[in-house]
Structures are given as C-alpha cells and as structure tokens.
Amino acid sequence: MKSSLKIIPLGGLGEIGKNITAIEYEDEIIVIDCGVSFPDDDMLGIDLVIPDINYLLENQDKVKGLFITHGHEDHIGSIPYILKQLNMDIYATRLTIGLIASKLEEHNISKESLIPVKEGDVIKFNKLSVEFIRATHSIADACSLAIFTPLGTIVHTGDFKIDYTPIDGRVMDLNRLSALGEEGVLLLMADSTNVERSGHSLSEKTIGETLNRILDGATGRVIVATFASNIHRMQQIVDASLKENRKICFSGRSMENVSKVAMELGYLHIPEEAVISVDELNNHDNNKITIITTGSQGEPMAGLSRIAYGNHRKIKLERDDLFIISASPIPGNDKMISKVINQLYKKGAEVIYEDLEDVHVSGHAYQEELKLIHSITKPKYFLPVHGEYRHLKHHADLAKKMGMKGENIFTMENGDVLEISEEGAKISGKIRTGVLYVDGIGVGDVGNIVLRDRRNLARDGMVIIVFAIDMENFYLASGPDVITRGFIYARENEDIINEIKEVSRQKIEECLLEQSTGWQVLKGSVRKSVEVLLFEKTKRKPSVFPIIMDV
C-alpha cells in the first residue's frame, strides 16, 4: 500500500500575498512559490510580511527544491529572507530567475541555487517530479505546474488567465493540461482571484489598441505608470510610443531594474537608440517622450506620486503632460491613487485611468476560464488557492456547480494539512504557520507586543513623568517633570501639564510616606492616577510612562 501525500499551504491561502505551499510524500518535500505580502494598516512601521517556514526547517532534510510559478512579489518576494534560513535549489523559467537573481544581488546572497528551466522541463526526484507548463498571466514566462506523485498527478495552475492573443504569441498550453486530464488528475489547485467575475477576461492585446489611440492624440509628454513586472504592458507602451517616434525613459528603481533584466533576457524588445535616461529628457521635445514609471498604486515614495507632488528629483510636471495609470487599485489602495489623480488634475495635467478608458486588464482568470480548466483537467479532488477566503469559497461553489462532489473539495486555511491516500482525501491535521514581520533589517524581532505598543502610541501619543527619588531617605529629589509627544499641543495647554505634575507629586509623596512601597507600586499608582485625570479632562488615553531615577 502506498504512503499518503500531503499538501500543506504555509501561506497565501485565503489572503493576499505570501504564497507558499509544501507538497510532501514520504521523505520528499517540494515547495511551490515563496512570496511576500505587504503590511496591513495596523502593522505600523512594518516593511514586509514573510511566511514562517518553521515546518520546512523542521523537515529540511526532506526539502528537494523550490519551484516558482512566476516572478510577482507575492510569489518570489520572500526568497532572500527564506534562503537565509534554508538553502534550497530554486527552479523557474528564465525571466523569473532573472528577477529573483536581481533580488539576491540586492541582498548579497549567492545565486548558485538558481536553476533556470523551460516549459516542458520535468525535474525528477525519487518519488516526486515537477513539470513546467506554459501559462499566461500579467507577467511574462508564467507557468502552471504538474506534480507527479506515486498517488497521481497534481495540477497547480499558478496565477493565470487564458489569453488567446498574448503579446508574445505564447498561448497557455491547454493541450498539455488536457492530456494530463485524459491521463487522470488527482488534485487541481487553481487560482481563485477573479472567481467573482463572470465571463472571460479581456486579452492584454486590447490595451494596445487603446494606447495607440491615446498616444496618437497626445501633444506633450506621455507618462505611464504601471506595474514594473508587467513586461507585456511595457512592450505595448513601447510599441505605441515608437509608432509616434517617441523615446522611452524608464524611471523608478523597480522599473529600471525589471526593464533591464527583461531587455537583457530578450523579453522586452526596444531598439537601443530609443531608450533614453532621465537625464536626457531635456534633449528631446515633449511630444517625443514617453516616460514609464512606478507608483501606479499611488505609493507616496514612487515615481508617479513624486512627480504629482513636485518632489521628483529629475522629472517636473508640465501642463501638457498626459498621465496614463495603466493598473487597477489593489484592495486598500484606492484612496491613495485617487489622491494622486486629484493632484495631477490640480496641476493642470491630463489623466487617463481605468474608470475612463480601457487602459488595464486583469491577469487572473474569470469564471468561464476557470470552468475551462476544471473541464479539461477533470480532477478527482479540488483545492482552490490564490485569493481571499471569500474567493476560495466561491471557487468551491463553482466546482460544485460543475458537478464535483462537495466532499472532494477542500476550502482550507494556512497550515491545514490535506492528506490524500488510496482511501481518499481529508484534512488530517494542522501545522504551525504564521508570519514574520520584517522591519528594517530585523526579521521577527517585532512581534505583536511591539505592534500593540506602536498602536497605543499612535492613537493618543504618550506622556512621560520622570522624577528622582532618594530611596535611602525616602524623599523626592527632583521632578516630577512631564514630557509629552503626540498627546496635545503642550505649549497651549500648560494647565493640563501642571495638573499632571500635581497629581503625580501627590501620589509620589503618599507612597513615600509609607516608606515600604516598592517602585512598581509607586509607578503603577502614578500611571493610574494620571490616566484617570487625562481621560476625564480630554477623553484620550495616551500611553503614560512614569520613570523613577534612584539617586
């Protein structure tokens, strides 16, 4: 009898970002993707959120390799951090490898673990093997994976859409998926992001027509903000610009990086003389310039915002500039983007964005595309992946509507272990998963307590009460002094500062009279009475820190 197969999502299931999944059979584990996510609003000061790979570390002898479906941040962003904990061979197609390599360089990590593959390649281990299958997505060189196991084949779509007219002409390999379906697919894991959208997504090519029309009418500079990773979008902007004899200037760190990698590897085609640097902009007429920049999500530190608010070092907004925001707001970013659009209009520029023109299409499959994949792969079991919980739920519903039995569908959360054996499939347990916060160069040294303190400080600021006590003779040697930050405008509110001092002094002297009171009690007593005073006077709850010096 065969052993059982375990599928364990370590991150990214039922949430956005940090995709990482382990597939385990006996003494072999393969890992799929290794993404990062960006902090929620309440994760104050956090730069990045990476998955806790405790499970992989405990089983590191089993880990055979990391397989990357495509080069988006939520699939590759944690690699530099994870490699520091666990060295793995990394398999991916050429562009993806190029993007990972430039990340590793930034972190000064050796690139020797990177192994480029091409579609159709099969990486074989003793019991598991992995085949790369061409897919289409909003980044070039995306792949689905087939994982062959002693119990049957797993198809993992990766992030995908079905684009019959992709920019590079390389349509998703539906024939291969179909052949796998004929042979028998044990488990399908499929992208759920757009399951709430009916119909079929539009081809990336439709954007090109809109861009041609817009650029045809543009009389000044054209400044396009888009995702740095969307090389096909970049190519279409380039093509539309070249038609109008415009030079191309890439601006913004990630835009410069990615375009460089993509050009070197042959994924982005531009005649050398058509590319100009930001310093050369002044050598060309405005109507001969297209700038492709970062910041399509309204990020305050990225290119688009800097230009809008006049703090870009090299690019100053001009009144005949035409801005194109060729992107959709990622949930949570709509307000930031709207602010940038307002600012651009205030400065007199023209702005074209998704609400006005078809300047963006999604990279994720809609309902009819998902149905196609279910239909041709004919899986025995189904595990919806990629998307928030609501999307997984709706993807499960879609599979049911297509005739799958509810008990063969698994709507899971991170850490749930899906165990498949010859008897059947079930969620057989839960392993520890979680996240680590990256803040500056620290990984994991900011936890929930630190974040709670930041939130408290952020809400109503803080009040420090400092005083010196001669503990031998039980008298107040100095203070109390009061320092506030973020609480109230102290210069105009001296009364309240004086009241804090008064209340504190009273408490200190009461405690000193007793002579036996410990410092903790003294501190607690001062804190409590100041908190009560401040809430009564202001209905605020600043963090109150009494500090005692022993002299």
Add this chain to the structure above:
Amino acid sequence: MKSSLKIIPLGGLGEIGKNITAIEYEDEIIVIDCGVSFPDDDMLGIDLVIPDINYLLENQDKVKGLFITHGHEDHIGSIPYILKQLNMDIYATRLTIGLIASKLEEHNISKESLIPVKEGDVIKFNKLSVEFIRATHSIADACSLAIFTPLGTIVHTGDFKIDYTPIDGRVMDLNRLSALGEEGVLLLMADSTNVERSGHSLSEKTIGETLNRILDGATGRVIVATFASNIHRMQQIVDASLKENRKICFSGRSMENVSKVAMELGYLHIPEEAVISVDELNNHDNNKITIITTGSQGEPMAGLSRIAYGNHRKIKLERDDLFIISASPIPGNDKMISKVINQLYKKGAEVIYEDLEDVHVSGHAYQEELKLIHSITKPKYFLPVHGEYRHLKHHADLAKKMGMKGENIFTMENGDVLEISEEGAKISGKIRTGVLYVDGIGVGDVGNIVLRDRRNLARDGMVIIVFAIDMENFYLASGPDVITRGFIYARENEDIINEIKEVSRQKIEECLLEQSTGWQVLKGSVRKSVEVLLFEKTKRKPSVFPIIMDV
C-alpha cells in the same frame, strides 16, 4: 450698480466630506450645510475632522442662517461643534431636523435654533432668500436649494439622483427646477460624485425586487447591514421581511437612533408588533427574524464586524445565517469590508454583497442625470461641487461638452472666492479655510505637530534614555536607563539596550568633561549618537528622547 455676490466653499470642495459653503451679498451671509469628515489613515488617533469656520466667525454679524440640504453626516455632522462657536438658525426639512436634533441632544445643546421647513418654503432675508426644492437621494427628505439674490438665482442641487420611482413616491421637483431655468439661473452648483459614470443610476426600487427574491429563499435569520441613514433602504428590507412574516430587529446605536426618529416622524412604516428588540430574538424562530444592523463599511466596532468576530454582546452568529451587505465600500474601506466577508464565510454563514447581487444602488446622479439638470436649469455660470477634484474637473468637462464656455465654469478649491457682479464672474481671492481635528473632547488641540509626533512614534516606536546629573559638580548621578516601547522586543535584544546605554554614557561623560555644555547640547548629542547607532544596527528610526534630571 449692484454689489457683487460671493460664493465661498469653506469645506468639502474637491474632497469627500465636511461640506460647507457661504453665500454672501453685502451684509448677508447664508451658509449651506455643515458636514464632518472622517480622518485619513495618517491622522492617527483623530476621531473627526470639522471645518475651520474662521471666516464666518469674523463675519458673524452677517450670518443669517444655516440651510441643510439633507441629513447625511458629511452635511450635518459638524453642527454640534460649529454651534458651540457660532449660534445660527438652522433650516431643514423634518427628517433632517429630527436627525440634527438627536445629535444636539447627545451633545447637550439646545435645539431652539432648529427650524423645520417643507419643500416649497421660501426663507426671506433682506437681500437673500432661500427656497427648498424636493430632491431624491439615498436619504429621505433631501432638498435642492434655490438662493435668490439681487444678481440672480443660484441653484444648489445638494446631493441628488433622479429616481422616477422613489420609495415614497416623491419624485424630484424637476418642474420647479425647469421653471427656475426658464426665469434664468445665474449659477448652478451641482453634485459631481458620479460624473465618471455613464448612463443613469438605477432606481432605489430595483433593490426591493432583489431583496424579495433573496428573502423568499432564506431559511434562517437574515442579517442586513446598511447605512443607518438610508431610510428607504430600511423600508424595503422591512417590506420584504414582512412578506415572509419576519420580525424586524434594529441593532447598533445609529441604526436604533435613526429608525426611531424615522418612525416617529412617519418616514419609516412598520406595524408596531413587527419590531422586536435584540433581547427578544430568542423568542422567535430564526426564519422569522430579520436584523438590520450597522457596519456595512466593515467598521471594526460596528454591528456587522462584532457579529462576524463573535464579540457582539447579544447576537451570536449561527451557521444558517444569511448576511446581506446592502452598501458600497466608501473609498478606503474595501479591505475592511472584505475582511468581514471572509470572516463570515469562515464561520459558515452565507453572504450576499454588491459583487454578487444588486443589493445596492448609488444615491448620486450619473452623467445623463447631470446633463438633465444642466439642460433644464440653463445656468449662466457653473460651479461643480461635491466630489473629489477629479470629479469637479470631469463635471466641468461635461458642462463644456454641453456647450458652456470654459470661462463661465469654475473648478475651485476650498477658500476660493467666486465673485459674481454685473460685469461677470471671477475667482477674486482666497480666504483662510482649513480643518480642525476632534480628538476625544478636544477640538483643535491636536495639530500637525502632534500628528507628526504620533506618526513618528507609530513607525518605529521610541527609546527613552534617562539619567540624573549633578550639575553643580558635573557628574552623572544616576543612569543612563533605557526604556523602549514599540521599537524592538527588548527582552530578546538586551545587547542593543546595553549598546544604547554605553553610547549614551560615553556622550554624557564627554559633555560633562567640558563643564560648560548646556543641557540642550547634551541632549542633542546623546540623541544623535543613539539615532546613528540604531539606524546602523536595525535600519529603524525610533523617536529618541534623552531626559535629564538635575539632582
């Protein structure tokens, strides 16, 4: 020759919320609306944002009254705060007055300044007079205003849509607007919120059909989250529930408040026996219960979130509950709402929301409705209002497309003074406007410096270095002690705390050796060297506070 007329938006122009406009002719000023807005993410700890009415205070002898178009927070929310600074007669229709009255009661403010009016009423002063004109919007009893001035008539639409089948049967008074157009409209001020949407908004009545169908199939409790102020929506939920013999329970403070006011004033019709309190829920079968609650924006402290996360005091989620979110995300809230939806699904409930069914329509006019208003009022000048700057800009474009001359259209910002005389109209100046932050009971005592401090504290926390110095003899009497909050998990990072002490001690001793160094220099020197140390070691920038005690 006649004097000139001034139109001065004091808030709400080119942004969401806190609408307030002054219209001035000689010694008379009338004020339109007095709204509040909610803090942006970076306004840490702020509860509300209200307009700075400095201009009205400086001209308070001229102010004749405050005219309210409808009872939404962004039109009435600042009234309690503004009335404390400037007493004004307040004119509004009955429901609006009812909603304002309940606000004033909460703030213990006299209601004697409230003057209920009905549509068609004209309030006359010496030079200015104001007529209330029936409009349709996502709250009952909404009005447009005609302001008659010696120079001509101003039409202010207020927030509106054109609903030919409103729930109360009271269609917007297009005939009156048309008659005013025939007589000649000097200036049109019109709602721009939905100017980016083509076509015509759907009637509120369409929601009723969807609700009927959904409730017809519901087998357990139905829990609907919607805007408390949308009384027509409430009525439709009630009607669909009564058809299925369900009892109605209003839950959540604002939902209870508004439904009470609306029932008392006859805007919401429910047989008395059909309303049950939250304590009576257990007396009825689940399939005979509809709960109408707050929290449709995913607000963590409101009804829907509390039920979802299991911390509602009275309502526990059950597996056959059907939730309906009858609202659209206000920009910035999509992530919060999505979290609540995910949580409801995880708990096994069913959820219906805008992406899945037509359970919400907008209350603001789309392009074809706006064109209708422009067309029948035939204004000489046009001032787009209500909406972000991009919307004002597109509304101006729409007017131009309809044949208006660009020089007769004014896309303005808050504080701009539009001055109209017999010679023409122009932006003739700018007055001081701005906002005041409400935090707890304090109004205006948290300003930009306090907010900057909160942001700094929130980002990387703080490090306090405290030491006592005998300044007569220039020696370090005690310390330095180090206290951190929100910076790093201190217990696991003793090394860095010790390094902070070491660096500080060194600096202090260097300074003391010189004997002449002032405290500010000493503090600055300690702060600087600790900041450098911490950035080098952690790439973080906590707020560093050196505190010296003199003993």
